[in-house]
Amino acid sequence: MSAKTEQILEDLKSLTLIEVSDLVEKLEETFGIDASQVSAGVVMAGGPAVAAPAEEAKTEFDVILAEAPPADKKLGVLKIVRTLTGLGLKEAKDLVESAPKTIKEKVSKAEADTMKKELEEAGGKITLK
16 A cells, blocks of 8 residues: 555544544535445545444443442442352452443443443442443
8 A cells, every 4th residue: 555545544543433433424524425325345444434333332332330339339349249140159359340341242222221220329430331
C-alpha cells in the first residue's frame, strides 16, 4: 500500500461509529452508490461492517460490578450476586471483592436493567456494556 492509503486506513480506524455512519452517507451521496448493495467481501473491509456490532450491542448487555462495595454493603451485594449467578459463596465473594468484574454476559436489556436495579439497591456500583 502507498503511504497515502496507509494514512487513510489509520484515520478510519480512529473514527467513532457515528463518524463512520456519516462518512458512509457522504460517500453514498458523492459517488452515487448504495453501501447496502456492496458485495460481502467489500463490506467486511469497509465502514458499514463496523456499524453492525452497534446493533448487537443494543440487544445484549454485560452486567459489570464496577467497584467493590463498601464493607457495610458487601453482604447484600454478595447475596444478590449469588442469586443472579448461581455461584457458591466463595466464588461470589471472590467476584465481589475483585471488582471490576463481569457478573453476567449477553443478557437482554430488560434483564440487565433488573439486575442493575437489584445490585444498586443493595449498594453495588454497576455498569452495563
